[in-house]
Amino acid sequence: xxxxxxAPFALLAACQVSEGxxxxxxxxxxxxxxxxxxxxxxxAQEAGAAIANGTEEAVDRAQNVEVEVDTNKADxxx
Numbered sequence: 792x793x794x795x796x797x798a799p800f801a802l803l804a805a806c807q808v809s810e811g812x813x814x815x816x817x818x819x820x821x822x823x824x825x826x827x828x829x830x831x832x833x834x835a836q837e838a839g840a841a842i843a844n845g846t847e848e849a850v851d852r853a854q855n856v857e858v859e860v861d862t863n864k865a866d867x868x869x
């Protein structure tokens with residue numbers, strides 16, 4: 792979902808603006824756009840892998856939790 796928000800900025804980064812002789816030229820560089828898109832995809836893949844690893848670690852920790860409940864000692868001091 793966040794890639795949808797990043798994509799316009801990546802396309803904007805591919806625009807090259809030059810000024811001269813009372814004119815402004817805007818050119819779209821496809822190579823820069825493709826590199827930006829690849830960088831965004833790599834970052835998303837790394838973020839997904841980090842989330843998956845964190846989830847696996849949390850599951851492993853949760854599976855190693857032991858809980859003992861002693862039902863023979865009720866606290867009736869109230």
